[in-house]
Amino acid sequence: MADTPGASEPSLDEQIAAYQREFQDLDPQVEKVVSALSRLNRRMNVAYGRQTAELGISNAEWEVLKALVLAGAPYRLGPGDLAKRLGLTPAAMTHRIDRMVAEGLVTRERDESNRVRVIVGITEEGRGKWLEAMRMATVFEEDLLQDLSGEERGRLGEMLTRLLRRVEDAQPDAGGRLSDLD
Amino acid sequence: MADTPGASEPSLDEQIAAYQREFQDLDPQVEKVVSALSRLNRRMNVAYGRQTAELGISNAEWEVLKALVLAGAPYRLGPGDLAKRLGLTPAAMTHRIDRMVAEGLVTRERDESNRVRVIVGITEEGRGKWLEAMRMATVFEEDLLQDLSGEERGRLGEMLTRLLRRVEDAQPDAGGRLSDLD
DNA sequence: GCTTCGAACTTTACTGTTGAAGTCTTCAGG
DNA sequence: CCTGAAGACTTCAACAGTAAAGTTCGAAGC
DSSP states (O other): OOSSOSOSOOOHHHHHHHHHHHOSSOOHHHHHHHHHHHHHHHHHHHHHHHHHHHTTOOHHHHHHHHHHHHHOTTOEEOHHHHHHHHTOOHHHHHHHHHHHHHTTSEEEEEOTTSTTOEEEEEOHHHHHHHHHHHHHHHHHHHHHTTTSOHHHHHHHHHHHHHHHHHHHHHSSSTTOOSOOOO | OOSSOSOSOOOHHHHHHHHHHHOSSOOHHHHHHHHHHHHHHHHHHHHHHHHHHHTTOOHHHHHHHHHHHHHOTTOEEOHHHHHHHHTOOHHHHHHHHHHHHHTTSEEEEEOTTSTTOEEEEEOHHHHHHHHHHHHHHHHHHHHHTTTSOHHHHHHHHHHHHHHHHHHHHHSSSTTOOSOOOO
16 A cells, blocks of 8 residues: 655654765755754644634735734834835735725725826725734644743744845845745 | 835834834733734845746745655646645635746646646756755855854744744644645 | 535636736826 | 826736545455
């Protein structure tokens, strides 16, 4: 039956061992960090996806709501600005906003002072969904970090921001495509 | 001109400050870890994407090549198995393999001992691309971790695997969709 | 040895993203 | 004013992924 023995995803350690076998020029310590980062992120996105699905929205829509709320003040941004913040093309943003307007999560108006511009705002319902999603997310995130002491969390955050600084300096902001939440 | 002042993505610290302002029930330490993880991953995917693009392949194709090489031995896997390892649907795997066969990166044959099964193998060219991609990736990854001492790298890897264990236990392997590399 | 079930992959229809081309508005000259 | 150029969004065609409905083959019962 099991003609292909090891189905499913190999464990992290198995994967690292396989790398060592197939590609010796590899620092296992580095590979462990990098592989763990990728896998963690994938799992986290799955978890967020389940939570947002419960609210009847998608992770993609949640991202837009987050960007609007985090912008502060009147909670309005243009599609181009939103696209930059989310790392999408303007075209994708147009379609996403179309859907979200249809679902009543955001509004789209023309800027009367400059009629080329469009302004996207969050609705009551959108704000409500954002809040519920945040509540669920914080429970999940707290649970995720449960095994780390306060001191460890601090060190982890500090090390990650050091890595982040390094990539952001190297990639000042150029064409950032490729999916992911924030 | 700058009618919308703060365009582009806010810095990590700005983002955390915004969260504090809009949603007080939030542990900034936790949020810092989570946000840094997401951003780091996005930036890393962009970096990998540039490198694979130089080789004329996509990140998605690189993932398939990695899975085949990491499988070891005769470097062959069925589409279903590949799909599980990459967290894709079988249908997506079919299409991906179609493209990769057309580009000469992998081969597709029927298993003669069980004609329902299909076997995907890596070609010389696929293996060559994999190797070049690995070389570029290790340079990038080493550079990424440059600011961390050996001891820090160890601690970071250990903490990340602890987080990973926690999500993987919670999500034994259920419907893992959502994009990402490995 | 036929029939039925189930497994493994593919096909189809639809959703979402991209890149390139197009539209509309503003602004700077002439 | 009128024209040209640049900016901000949208539209269009092509591509990648998903879900659900096929196909096809193998294996188990009768």
